Every structure is written in C-alpha cells, then in structure tokens.
Amino acid sequence: xxxxxxxxxxxxxxxxxxxxxxxxxxxxxxxxxxxxxxxxxxxxxxxxxxxxxxxxxxxxxxxxxxxxxxxxxxxxxxxxxxxxxxxxxxxxxxxxxxxxxxxxxxxxxxxxxxxxxxxxxxxxxxxxxxxxxxxxxxxxxxxxxxxxxxxxxxxxxxxxxxxxxxxxxxxxxxxxxxxxxxxxxxxxxxxxxxxxxx
Numbered sequence: 001x002x003x004x005x006x007x008x009x010x011x012x013x014x015x016x017x018x019x020x021x022x023x024x025x026x027x028x029x030x031x032x033x034x035x036x037x038x039x040x041x042x043x044x045x046x047x048x049x050x051x052x053x054x055x056x057x058x059x060x061x062x063x064x065x066x067x068x069x070x071x072x073x074x075x076x077x078x079x080x081x082x083x084x085x086x087x088x089x090x091x092x093x094x095x096x097x098x099x100x101x102x103x104x105x106x107x108x109x110x111x112x113x114x115x116x117x118x119x120x121x122x123x124x125x126x127x128x129x130x131x132x133x134x135x136x137x138x139x140x141x142x143x144x145x146x147x148x149x150x151x152x153x154x155x156x157x158x159x160x161x162x163x164x165x166x167x168x169x170x171x172x173x174x175x176x177x178x179x180x181x182x183x184x185x186x187x188x189x190x191x192x193x194x195x196x197x198x
Contacts, residue, residue, distance in 0.1 A: 066119035071097035121178035
C-alpha cells in the first residue's frame, strides 16, 4: 500500500483532521473507536479538556481513539448530534476505521494498529498530540506494510516486540517504553527514502 496514494494533499487533509479533532477535545483513551455517547458516558466524560476548561458532553456527542478520529470527518458536536438522532451515524469499529484509512489514505492496517497501540499507551498529554505526530511522520508515496515494518523497525520477530501482548504493554506503560517506541517509530518513518516526483 502506497502512503497517501502518493498525494501530498491527502496527507495535508489527514493532518488537518488530526489537529481539528484534538482542538475539539474528541480524543479519548480507553473508550472505543469513534462513537456516540449515551447519557451515562456523557456524564462520565464531563471532564477538564486540554485547555483546562470543562467540556460539556451530551448524549449523541462523538469521541474516540486516535484511529477512530483519523478515520472520521470533523463536524461540530451539533452536526454529530443531529445525524445521530436521525440514525445516520453509528459506532465505528476498528475494522471500519482501518478500512477507511487504507482506502482513503493508503495506510496499511499494521501501521494503523501500531499507531493505536501507542495512543492507548502514552500519557494523556502525549496521546493528545500523537495522531498529528504520527501523520506528519508518514512519508508520502512510500510503500509500508507488515513486511516493511517487521524488516525495518524490529531487530527481532514482531511477535516478540513491544506490540505483541498485554503483559508487555502493561510493563511498557510503567517504564516509559511507549515514549521510546513512539520515538523509534517516528525516527524510522522519517528516515525512509521518499520517491522523487515523476
């Protein structure tokens, strides 16, 4: 899969989407992909936002993880609520989000999975910035899939890496390995040779 289908405008579109979702305070860890809240969830997530002001979540408001937000257009909460009440929006699964990012932006499922795992493992402030950092690091026109990741990023089989199991993930959250893994992924992505324009 060729990242952004070789189109710099696609990358700019996805960066803009990442920034807007962060600015709208829609990125939430340990919650789901991109889905409407019911009244209980809305009450649970009425919390200080990134700027320290209270966020007023209501039933029908939308929030989600890094992958869900990247795969979803940016609308106002009023627009989301209206579409939700009309039954025109439903919860987005990881598979839905992965399929959308692959089709629209050429991002392979393995890379999507890594981005999401890092988002969930990073501290809150780092996680809020991660979707934008991830997209900015992706080189336009480069082919990246499971094989390229396994060969280029890991010095051992991917199954033995940080990404492999929940025990490893829990240890990584405690010892700061997620920040190290984020930095490793970004450095590797930024080091990839970008094809010259034809």
